[in-house]
Amino acid sequence: MLFLLTGEVQIGKTRWLEGLVADLAERGVPCAGALAPGQWVASAGERADGNGYEKLGIDNVLLPVGERVPFARRGDLARADGTFDKDSQAARAELAWHISDAAIEHVNAHFEKLRSLACAESAPESEGSPRLRCPGLLVVDELGRLEIWRGGGLTEAVALLAEGPSAVFPHALVVVRDYLADDAEALLAEAWPDRMRIAPDKEGQVAVLSAVFARCKSTYGDER
Template sequence: MLYILTGDVQIGKTRWLQALVSDLEARGAICDGVIAPGVWREDETGGFDKLGIDNELLPTHEVVHFARRDDLARAEGTFDANAQSAKAMLRWHISDEAIRKVNAHFDALIQAAEVPQKLDASECARLHAGPAKRMLIVDELGRLELLRNEGLTSAMELLKRGSGERYECALLVARDMFDLPRRAEMRFAAAWGGSKRISPTDEAHDEIVASVLGR
């Protein structure tokens, strides 16, 4: 099953995803892919101002500084007019180097899916009950990917391959704009045996945990 987490901006999608990943990992499952927490600063009114976006690579949790707000990138001198995000006139400025790093992570996941790792005797004993359950997460696919076929192209390639023997299910984030959820469904749902749109709710959390763990 492909779960499509959608909705408006700043409704808690990434915080919900972080809690889901933590819960699955605590239960022995492995989450592959990426989540995209925001970089925030408290303002003078006590509110919070979003400055940028990091990418947290799963399952290692390595952090890649992924995007900077467009106006800040211009003010700081890091704006590149030739970058994919600049040509697409996005609100967030994403360096092409950051995109390459995240795509390389997904390329490694593709390779791991194609070439199963050999286990030594100790690993076989540790995994006597069977391999860990795995879930694929892509936070997020936006205009670069679903409208322009740019951005996280390797993540899209992995999604197109479907569940196979590696993943119990997958979840991607697509904001409810520019017809992105429907475009994601058209591209990827068939490979996963169907899709379901979800919101960041307790019910969706429990459903996905049950789907991954086979309960």
């Protein structure tokens, strides 16, 4: 099953997803991929949200290793501190967030390793490495304009998703803005005939947990 976690900006999609990943980890379900938490500071400025915090950038936390990669910086700040690269993918796409090509390459390398793992797990046991203890959830936070409209950005994440369900990743969860949801679904429809759009709420959590444990009931046991 492919879950498309969608909605407007700053409604708590990543915070909700962090909670879901933590919940699954406690139940013994591995998650792999990337989370994209924001870099927030207390602020009383015009860019502060309703809680008095201002978003300066976005990290990528690579799962399951937990490595934190500085990924994106607000465009005005990148211009002010001299880190803005006018030739980068993000600049050419005129994104509000400036993402260095080096950061994209780093995260792509992580997804490339996950693709290799998925291939090894799908091979006959005699031909590959020892099997994972249980299937997991592939997490991609997020696919944006670079990936969906321009064929760039996290190309290895898209390539892994395009391979569809696998023995190691029978389910995937992709974060996507609401205005990109139709195009994201069309991009992945062939690989994932079973898919569902969810919101960062209790109903979405139940949908993911139900799918994960229905698929892995024999592995996890009824008590979970």
